[in-house]
Amino acid sequence: MPVTPEVAASGEWGPRRKMLLWLAPALLSQYVLDVLAVGPGLPALVLRVVWALCVALSALRMDEHSASSMRLHTTFQCVAGSLCFIGLVLVAGGSDGAYFHLFPCLPLILCLIYPQDTLPVMLSGALCSAGAGGMLWMAGRPMSQVLLWVGIVVTVTLVGAYGASEFRKAQRAENEGRLERARREALESLAISERRRAHSEKLATIGQLAASVMHEINNPVAFIGANLDYLEREVLAEPRRASREELAEVFRETRTGVERVRQIIGDLRGFSRMDTEEPTECAVADVVSDAVRIARLRLQHVARLEVDIPEDLPPVLAVRRRLAQVLLNLLVNAGDALEARGREGSEVRIIGVCEGARVVLRVEDNGPGFPPHVLPRLFETFFTTKGPEKGTGLGLALSRELVEQCGGSLVAENREEGGARLRLEFPVGGSVKVAS
Template sequence: MPRTPESRPEPGSAPHPGVWSRHTSWVLCVVIIAFTWVDTLDLGYFSPWMLGCRILWAAGMMGYTLLVDRVPASWVAPLTDVNVIISTVCILGLARGQGGIGTAYFTMVPVLPLAVSLIHRRRLRAALVSGAVGSVGTVVLARQAGLAPLQAITWVSVVMGITVLSAYFSHHAVEAQEAEEQARLERARRESLEALALSEHRRAQSEKLAIVGRLAAGVAHEINNPIAYVGSNVDFVRNELTAPREVDREELAEVLAETRVGIQHIRQVVSDLRGFARMDAHEPTPCSLADVVADAMKLASLRLKHVALRRVEVPTELPEIFVVRQRLVQVVLNLLVNAGDVLEAHRAEGGEVRVTGRCEQERVVLLVEDNGPGFAPHVLPRLFEAFFTTKGPDKGTGLGLTLSRELVEQFGGTLTASNRPEGGARLRIEFPVRRDEAAPEEEPPTEPEDGARGAA
């Protein structure tokens, strides 16, 4: 009896590990029929009955092997039952031909349900069918042999008892197999999520480094200016100290104070960039939108030197949002750098970038707007597609807005784009208000007015 497939393979694919191959089935069929000479030696003569039982057994096995992968899934269970019935009847027939109960072949009848439960692990009914047929066959053989009722009941009880044990073992084997499969799937799912998280982290980090590269020119300018007057001040102090005259200590102290301010400015620029390029935080925390925008504006100022007007109107009274702060800084910075690139490319005089924050019902809204040419009609529908960009290869990767939308959506927010009625582009970020922040905001009756004044 070949094993029933737990899931039938596709045509032409390799057989399932739980299914005997046709080659193996042919070998078993040949062995079954070839054992006719053993029957002949045991009986002392050739028995057509024994040969017929063996041919029927082999035919049932081969037919099951040929059909099980071709019939619909709903037919597999009945086909398995038929195969089990044929095999059990043939073994009973061999036992009858050898002499009935007490012969070598009859010892196979009680253990046949256990063998079926091991072969057809997910077919509990097949073991029960084998036990039922074996019990009926035992009764028939007992009557033919003229056994006493007590002896017949004993043999039937043995067959039925082993059938119950087979069903029990089969049931628990299936449960253990399903638990193992579930654990394997859960482990694979967890590994996939970890790999996805790592890939997302690397992709976000790559986009961050791309933004830092686009800020490189501004960084050089921000550092070169203070370095120039720091170097000039150091030369002045050295000349004053080596000159053969009395040193003006107050003047030197003033020059050193200016030098210290320049050094602090350089350290701050480097610290901002280093903190942005690193992504140590992975878990969302409550944070203020005003602080996020302030961090992004400090970094974006390196790229927005040519912008005539930069307006930031984000009230500190806005409800807190629940995000990974550094990642939201990356999103806002990307939008600001994009706005600066557009204004620089079109050399618009009086270029303006405006960042506005406000609270609308149960949402915290952040608008990043510019007065540039806005989005072309054919660009707007594809704006958030991966690798879609209207910039040159040195200006963008085509992943910035795609990644920004994904990062915002991870925290329950949305990122949309549109054109302003008065001209220019508008990027809108919305986040849900934290539940523990929503109630306190409704208590003070004057708070909405304060928020309105902060955004004015």
């Protein structure tokens, strides 16, 4: 792959190519050592230039994204470098020259430069051992000395290749460990994001109920205040006009009002809290009661709410607050759909039945139902037909996710007689493993 001047100027070279381009002038600069070893000479300079050009041209044409290209150019550089080094040893005096004793070093150096591939280094070791043995044989040295040098070069090559192999294994293990840590961190971040998303949707639902909550709390607070005024007048009056029965009734009403306010605040606090509870068997009637207590605040001025949940329905395995949050989302959505119609004739129903090994809850209303183009996208994240002040597009998507975590299902459909229906199905408690 030729490298244009534009690519070179843009700094898009990879680390291997940059290293080789630095290596080329370094090889050329080693001519100073040749001069010190044998004096100035054209053959040594030519060999240095050829060696540096082979490295530089190979680096420029190498594709670091292709394994085959990397191996081809690595092999070429190792073979070309070994041949050029053998030529330098011959120019510098052969087996009696200063460079001869560096034969074992070249394969080792190549192992450090190219640790990713063993074969090119082994080829270099074979060439160096053949070059060293050939020079000694041509110089008339004993066969034992020839075999000794061949053995030294081969041994150093094998040790270098083994070290490079171990380095590759360690590098691969480190990369796998890094990827595993990144995967775990990503999963942890996703879990945190999901918890925050669920919390945001809870707060959004509570925010939609704020006006109704204020109205609902205002009523008991108003008669608590009136009762306190009455008690103050009667207790301080002389002579006392109120009977003990009247005062007892006022105290009972005051306690009822305080309990009502406490219950509303407790329910809202429970729904807004990010829970980490484990799934347990919970009675469907109790879960529906939890959701209905808050949903009535939204529905009391919009529609009539009917609850038909048999007390003998089998329990389901779920996180009670999560399941109540799902029902609250569905009831608030039904209230939003019916709001424009007016309270007259508007109805919302929660019906519970047992069908075989499944507990089925149906949340129905007699509103306009789901338009055909909306129904397929109803559970998409951030899809909503409401205005920005009423919906985030997360409620139904989150509700389905929470139901599926309990081993159940949530589907939407239109009623034949008009209106919308959300159908929740759960296995009977203990008959399914809940998803974490």
